[in-house]
Amino acid sequence: MKVVTRKSLWLLAFYMFVFGFIILMFGIISHVAVSSLAKVWFATPLPPGFTTKWYVFAYKEFQLPHVMYVTVAVAAGVVFIGLLISFPAAYVFARKDFPGKNYLMILYLLPILVPQMTYGIPLATAFSKFRIAGSILGIILANLVPMIPFGIFILTPFFEQIDISIESSARILGAGRLRIFQKILLPLCIPGMLVAGLLMLIQTVANFELSFLVAGTESQTLLINLYYAIFAAGMRPIYAVDAMAVIYMLLVMSLLLIILRFVPPTQMVFRLDRR
Amino acid sequence: MLRSYYFRLGFKNLDRMALFLLLPSLLFLIIFFLYPFFYGLILSFTPEKGKPIYDNFYVFLTDDWQRSTIWKTIRLAIPITILAILWSVPLAYTMRRGIRFERVVTTFLILPVSLGTVLIAEGVLGFLGGNGWFNQFLINIGLIEEPLRLTYNYIGVVIGLFLKNFPFCFLMLLGYVSGINPEIENSARILGASPRQVFWRVMLPLMAPGITIAFALVFVLDFAVFPTAILLGQPADATRTIAIAAYQMAFEHYDMPKASAIAMIMAVIQIIFLAIILAFRKRLYRGTSLGIAKG
Numbered sequence: 001m002k003v004v005t006r007k008s009l010w011l012l013a014f015y016m017f018v019f020g021f022i023i024l025m026f027g028i029i030s031h032v033a034v035s036s037l038a039k040v041w042f043a044t045p046l047p048p049g050f051t052t053k054w055y056v057f058a059y060k061e062f063q064l065p066h067v068m069y070v071t072v073a074v075a076a077g078v079v080f081i082g083l084l085i086s087f088p089a090a091y092v093f094a095r096k097d098f099p100g101k102n103y104l105m106i107l108y109l110l111p112i113l114v115p116q117m118t119y120g121i122p123l124a125t126a127f128s129k130f131r132i133a134g135s136i137l138g139i140i141l142a143n144l145v146p147m148i149p150f151g152i153f154i155l156t157p158f159f160e161q162i163d164i165s166i167e168s169s170a171r172i173l174g175a176g177r178l179r180i181f182q183k184i185l186l187p188l189c190i191p192g193m194l195v196a197g198l199l200m201l202i203q204t205v206a207n208f209e210l211s212f213l214v215a216g217t218e219s220q221t222l223l224i225n226l227y228y229a230i231f232a233a234g235m236r237p238i239y240a241v242d243a244m245a246v247i248y249m250l251l252v253m254s255l256l257l258i259i260l261r262f263v264p265p266t267q268m269v270f271r272l273d274r275r
Numbered sequence: 276m277l278r279s280y281y282f283r284l285g286f287k288n289l290d291r292m293a294l295f296l297l298l299p300s301l302l303f304l305i306i307f308f309l310y311p312f313f314y315g316l317i318l319s320f321t322p323e324k325g326k327p328i329y330d331n332f333y334v335f336l337t338d339d340w341q342r343s344t345i346w347k348t349i350r351l352a353i354p355i356t357i358l359a360i361l362w363s364v365p366l367a368y369t370m371r372r373g374i375r376f377e378r379v380v381t382t383f384l385i386l387p388v389s390l391g392t393v394l395i396a397e398g399v400l401g402f403l404g405g406n407g408w409f410n411q412f413l414i415n416i417g418l419i420e421e422p423l424r425l426t427y428n429y430i431g432v433v434i435g436l437f438l439k440n441f442p443f444c445f446l447m448l449l450g451y452v453s454g455i456n457p458e459i460e461n462s463a464r465i466l467g468a469s470p471r472q473v474f475w476r477v478m479l480p481l482m483a484p485g486i487t488i489a490f491a492l493v494f495v496l497d498f499a500v501f502p503t504a505i506l507l508g509q510p511a512d513a514t515r516t517i518a519i520a521a522y523q524m525a526f527e528h529y530d531m532p533k534a535s536a537i538a539m540i541m542a543v544i545q546i547i548f549l550a551i552i553l554a555f556r557k558r559l560y561r562g563t564s565l566g567i568a569k570g
Binding site for chain 1: 300304309388398401402408447492506531534542
């Protein structure tokens, strides 16, 4: 009896904390959304009047078309180059054993585990020395540093799932390396590429530190633009800043919606058990 | 010729093709990760003319205002990390075999991780700000008369960072706990252990390696706090963290050698902390992680 009471008390505390967290997140998101639609809003439960003019304002004032162009270009570049480079490396990691493999794994883990602010500053310094800082290319290269190892660690288990005897059979039947790649590895790896590509996409769109340190005035992604808008709060109406935040939020949430169809949330963070 | 060279090194299985496939990623990381790091390291030991070689570090560590950023960062990072772990462990443990509405809960938790600190900061500024819903609610039910000051200070940074790093920590641990073979717990129950004993004597030691790694990762992340400390805190005073000091040195004073020195100090503190955690882990939980992962 005593155990049952303690257990139900614990469960109550558990649900209360989870509920509180969800309320907090819900409040944060809807407060931003309501504010972006308010004519004015000051210390009342809801604004007295609603308008969509702040979206038009944000569109002009924050040069949204250009910012969106930078964001899409950076994301597309990172996903494309990232998959291109991590795909073959993941194959080697899944299929080959060689001395020093563990040390190599540690090298590949570092850019994921070391905070981006820590290596971002030397990176930005080196980039400005070689004059690639401030360009879209610079942001793509900076974002690829954690994304290439990330792609490798996502793709490796997909290669491990493909039975090696399929490859051997194909080889015995006379298929060359290119043919094996075309007819066997690539089709079997499409789901893995999709998952890795989507995860790279959302992380690049939501990347702050690296994009921030490398960005120039003409090469700000949506999130960096939003940061400067919040940072300079008071320069522009808060409702317009919130409209920007809503646009960013919608972009990330729609990506997340697609991703959650393929990936359970626990796999979106760093997997502890793989070490 | 080349092949016999690999043989001598013991690279029997790493044929030319594999090396060719591995090379692009390796080269990329060497050029864009290792090289900048060593470039920064050398830069940090490049003082102004006529100064001693360690001058960039000396200047930072002897300036009270600059040195205090280390303490200010630790003061933020340690409580947030401990809070995140203290909440994550029991929550992940409770959810180890799934709960009702698990999908809803985990989706809400992955949201702050995906949206990132900047958006959380903007949301917290509105929702928990002086005129936000939270303070309005507390005033309307008569609990307080003046709005609570939850933003633009230390508390604001704690809340903002917790909102992002608690779910991160929790989802990491949830993945780890659900990977522990449930047969172990069942055996303990069959042998007569109470739920309390199962948690303290069986499951917690099995979770310990994951918890220590999660602790280290979250601490290191918290220690590098930057946008949250600027947007939700007092970046000129109480929450001027070491990352802000490094950023200002690099992009406001354009003093790259001194900025690199601060970044190196930041890295060294993180490495020292990691080493302490890992040494602690080795001492306490040797061998307990063997054979528990389902794969």
